[in-house]
Amino acid sequence: MTTAQLQQGFMEPVHDAQQAFRTLMKVMSEPGLLRTLNQADGIAPMSPAAVTTLLALLDQTTSLWLSRSLSTAAVCSNLSFHSGAPLIDDPAIADFAIAVPAELPELDRLRIGEPDYPDRSCTLLVQVEQLATEKNTAASTGLRLSGPGIPGQRTLYLSDPGASLLRYLVARPDPFPQGIDLILLAGDCVTAIPRTTQVEVI
Amino acid sequence: MNSIQQQRQHWMSVLARAPSDLLYRLSDEAIKEIGFEIIRAPEIGLTQVRARMGNQGDRFNLGDMTLTRCVVRSEMDTLGYSYIAGRNQQHALRAAQLDALLQTPCMGEALQERVIKPIEAALEQARSAKQQETDETRVDFFTLVRGED
Numbered sequence: 001m002t003t004a005q006l007q008q009g010f011m012e013p014v015h016d017a018q019q020a021f022r023t024l025m026k027v028m029s030e031p032g033l034l035r036t037l038n039q040a041d042g043i044a045p046m047s048p049a050a051v052t053t054l055l056a057l058l059d060q061t062t063s064l065w066l067s068r069s070l071s072t073a074a075v076c077s078n079l080s081f082h083s084g085a086p087l088i089d090d091p092a093i094a095d096f097a098i099a100v101p102a103e104l105p106e107l108d109r110l111r112i113g114e115p116d117y118p119d120r121s122c123t124l125l126v127q128v129e130q131l132a133t134e135k136n137t138a139a140s141t142g143l144r145l146s147g148p149g150i151p152g153q154r155t156l157y158l159s160d161p162g163a164s165l166l167r168y169l170v171a172r173p174d175p176f177p178q179g180i181d182l183i184l185l186a187g188d189c190v191t192a193i194p195r196t197t198q199v200e201v202i
Numbered sequence: 203m204n205s206i207q208q209q210r211q212h213w214m215s216v217l218a219r220a221p222s223d224l225l226y227r228l229s230d231e232a233i234k235e236i237g238f239e240i241i242r243a244p245e246i247g248l249t250q251v252r253a254r255m256g257n258q259g260d261r262f263n264l265g266d267m268t269l270t271r272c273v274v275r276s277e278m279d280t281l282g283y284s285y286i287a288g289r290n291q292q293h294a295l296r297a298a299q300l301d302a303l304l305q306t307p308c309m310g311e312a313l314q315e316r317v318i319k320p321i322e323a324a325l326e327q328a329r330s331a332k333q334q335e336t337d338e339t340r341v342d343f344f345t346l347v348r349g350e351d
Contacts, residue, residue: 006241006273006275006281007239007241008239008240008241008242008243009242011243012243013243013245081241081242082242
């Protein structure tokens with residue numbers, strides 16, 4: 001690790017972390033809602049929203065798995081420095097996993113919690129190219145979401161999130177309340193699809 | 203442990219223990235024209251202090267103390283760290299800035315002379331004054347046998 005790679009995390013560690021956490025609570029409780037998350041700067045190739053989410057959620061007791069292209073020296077040294085989270089090689093034991101669509105982990109290997117402790121599951125973060133409420137050329141995959149936190153239905157458009165992820169979201173193979181929660185990130189934009197949400201691909 | 207590391211430990215310790223106003227007075231000039239990037243803004247937290255019974259027995263938790271830490275990067279691309287007792291964020295920032303500069307070949311020597319040595323002298327003076335004050339009021343119990351004699 002060279003010293004040149006370290007950069008500032010949150011400017012105001014307490015307030016920024018709280019604001020980021022509040023935003024994540026909001027998108028988790030109202031799935032498909034888009035919110036801005038940019039309290040921390042991005043660390044190429046990781047977007048500001050991804051860095052902010054990780055800095056707000058990680059600490060020494062939560063392990064993180066990074067997909068190959070996100071696992072650069074700069075990202076690893078900064079995340080270790082600011083959060084102290086152990087970075088691990090095996091997604092099957094990770095508390096958090098972050099990936100780009102082309103490098104998704106095998107979703108059936110991620111932790112889904114236990115029937116008595118469904119909270120002991122992996123939270124999957126996927127950094128996509130774009131998230132939008134309207135269909136456009138980049139965000140061409142449409143998802144129709146319904147379930148708790150959504151009045152009626154909500155539609156979400158995003159760039160290709162990877163075929164295995166779409167299959168997982170539509171099929172929901174894990175026995176509820178077990179499952180994985182998904183946070184989608186693009187630039188400084190965030191949304192979430194928790195395990196309670198039913199997903200249809202439009 | 204190599205000597206560079208020992209030297210750095212030494213100056214970090216001196217900077218951490220320095221009286222704040224003396225530290226600012228000695229170093230205002232030196233850091234004035236240098237740019238710093240803040241990596242970890244001064245933040246206050248708690249740390250647990252552990253001790254050993256009689257300094258050699260079993261370890262136990264003595265208690266918590268407040269601690270302020272800070273990390274900066276100088277424009278010469280050195281990282282400066284500081285961990286100081288108490289809640290003085292300005293002191294932590296200055297100590298980190300000086301730690302970064304002390305690692306540079308161009309300024310390290312000069313700062314040792316202008317900042318570290320005077321602070322060390324002041325700390326030593328304060329220590330010996332305290333020692334002297336204590337010695338003056340020491341009570342010798344002649345009627346009791348002390349040690350081996």
